[in-house]
Amino acid sequence: MRMLVRGGLVIDTAPTVVVRPETDVLIEDGRIAAVGPGLVADDAEVIDARGRIVLPGFVDTHRHVWQTALRGIGADGDLGYYFDRVMQAHGTRYRAEDVAASNLVGALECLDGGITTVQDYSHVQGSAEFAEAAVDALDRSGIRAVFGFGPSPLAGGAVDPDGLRRILGRVSGRIGVAVASIGPAYAPFEIVEADWALAAELGMPVVTHIDSSEVTPAPIAGLRDAGLLRPDTLYVHCNNLSEAELKLIAESGASVSATPAVESRLEMGGPITARLKAAGVGVGLGIDTVTSGAGDMFSVMQQVLALGHRSFTAAEVLQLATVGGARALGFTDVGSLAVGNQADLIVLRGTDLNLAGGWQDPVATVVTSGHPGNVETVLVGGTPVKRVGQVVSTSLPAALDALTESAAYLTARAAS
Numbered sequence: 001m002r003m004l005v006r007g008g009l010v011i012d013t014a015p016t017v018v019v020r021p022e023t024d025v026l027i028e029d030g031r032i033a034a035v036g037p038g039l040v041a042d043d044a045e046v047i048d049a050r051g052r053i054v055l056p057g058f059v060d061t062h063r064h065v066w067q068t069a070l071r072g073i074g075a076d077g078d079l080g081y082y083f084d085r086v087m088q089a090h091g092t093r094y095r096a097e098d099v100a101a102s103n104l105v106g107a108l109e110c111l112d113g114g115i116t117t118v119q120d121y122s123h124v125q126g127s128a129e130f131a132e133a134a135v136d137a138l139d140r141s142g143i144r145a146v147f148g149f150g151p152s153p154l155a156g157g158a159v160d161p162d163g164l165r166r167i168l169g170r171v172s173g174r175i176g177v178a179v180a181s182i183g184p185a186y187a188p189f190e191i192v193e194a195d196w197a198l199a200a201e202l203g204m205p206v207v208t209h210i211d212s213s214e215v216t217p218a219p220i221a222g223l224r225d226a227g228l229l230r231p232d233t234l235y236v237h238c239n240n241l242s243e244a245e246l247k248l249i250a251e252s253g254a255s256v257s258a259t260p261a262v263e264s265r266l267e268m269g270g271p272i273t274a275r276l277k278a279a280g281v282g283v284g285l286g287i288d289t290v291t292s293g294a295g296d297m298f299s300v301m302q303q304v305l306a307l308g309h310r311s312f313t314a315a316e317v318l319q320l321a322t323v324g325g326a327r328a329l330g331f332t333d334v335g336s337l338a339v340g341n342q343a344d345l346i347v348l349r350g351t352d353l354n355l356a357g358g359w360q361d362p363v364a365t366v367v368t369s370g371h372p373g374n375v376e377t378v379l380v381g382g383t384p385v386k387r388v389g390q391v392v393s394t395s396l397p398a399a400l401d402a403l404t405e406s407a408a409y410l411t412a413r414a415a416s
């Protein structure tokens, strides 16, 4: 099956950011087959991209998709408030059907805003039943995902090996799995050793929240001393880590997910992206939670520009949001429009008022001024999941009804 995205202003992201006016993208069997002007493909389905901007889909490297039903409830507090209200008062009341409802709408929200890959850090309960509901919903949405399986930090403990194996046996194709460990900053070290050993045994990446604290001032050095530094680890936040700790991450070949909007709102520490760049650490961006911030990558890119102290150009921020995130998650065929890559791409309406006048520097225009409403078409592996401005992969009204019922249940139970 062939598809031709015809005549768009194509922005690619690797190895450098380039802009190609009036360029076609040919897709064959879900992958990018050619990029150039005037491509001939008579049998291909055509998506008209004239007057539009074509770019790789965004990669969200850290998101608790299960929290979609709780949008906004943590906005007026700090991290302690988030733990009390989101994780404890509501999070402990989730049923598998609540996880399913939030994960489906949350993944559709990602796609609607041009996020084609998400790392779903699912620390709602840690049971296999909940995880199955979560990955089934991700799969239904049509998104590409790395599902992080792990316990709630409130419950503590190591990742359940049997539950993890059940999930591994359930996923394929667009959905991968990672060990979501509570990690050395927040768990006793025997739990860290168990989680890291499980990941090594199964050949899986590790994702973990991490920061320094009075109890654990140097968690990365602790991993080094135990021989547990590995390249396929994604550390989340890191706002208060020392330069020496960031250097250790860089030397290990691991990456960091920065979620600047939520880190700032929850007062988790100073902006980290510029320090990561200076330390030579691979960086991806994340939304983290819609309980405290917006769920789209445009607003996160705008936060990086605002908080980055001029350390990043707009083009570099676009790389963080696409190919940088893909590399942080271990993908080599996602995040740019290179021939052979997965055809994960988005088409923005260049004629929308908030993008008007931006043809001299379309990269800066997308990064500084774009929003999800500009996203007209989204492809994941060459399959359309949004067309003519509407998500198409599943019934949106039914998904929204289920989320409304779930939110009503969670709110009622939390109040009683």
Ligand SMILES: [Zn+2]
Residues within 6 Å of the ligand: 062, 064, 121, 209, 236, 288
């Ligand atoms: Zn998080």
